[in-house]
Amino acid sequence: MAKKNFNRDPVPKANKGPYGYEKMFEIVMELDKSSDITDTLEIGCGGAGFVEFMRENGFNSYGIDIDESELDGDGMRKGYLIHLNGGALAHHFKDKKFDLILANSVMSYEATRVGMAHRYGLESEKVPESLRTGITGQVADFNTRAILESSLNQLRPKGYFVSVNNEWAYHGPETGTITEELAENIGYKTILFNPTDIVLQKP
């Protein structure tokens, strides 16, 4: 394994959401000071700019997305980008454990609305408001819980779950994002709750 070495600014690699990339970078660097972080997984990695950045910096990083069209074919052939639902990680990863699982702007009504728009070929602004607060709200709540539960199972003891949301994705604590209560009910310990920048730990 190459020596971990953050030698490059992650932002130029970002195809969207620079806030999330910068924030994840900052949090990973901070956690890496006190914990051995090598194996990482990004849920809802989209174009996978951050997964590539992590790999270039010596981490054994994987990325998954439920939307296959987002994923680069070369990364898929090499096996580090996988078309997979973050709520069903064991389906692919079996007993593999990660030191860190990340998500950038994946868990919120807004992120789910955009995801749905993508999936059904709609312009996101044409998705009716009722979908965001009604059906999409329930889907986002379900998605958030499923990702948190599945990730807990895939983390090593003392492993971390990091979720950041950029400003268009986050619209308050009741809009499909992680709440401290939900995370703790599932079994995580809260390390940081900002609430747009969240660090949880498996006990």
Ligand SMILES: C[S@@+](CC[C@H](N)C(=O)[O-])C[C@H]1O[C@@H](n2cnc3c(N)ncnc32)[C@H](O)[C@@H]1O
């Ligand atoms: C708003 S985009 C953010 C993409 C990327 N993280 C970024 O910041 O550029 C949300 C992404 O999460 C993915 N996603 C949502 N729920 C998911 C799930 N349960 N499993 C895997 N991917 C999921 C969507 O397909 C979409 O690519």
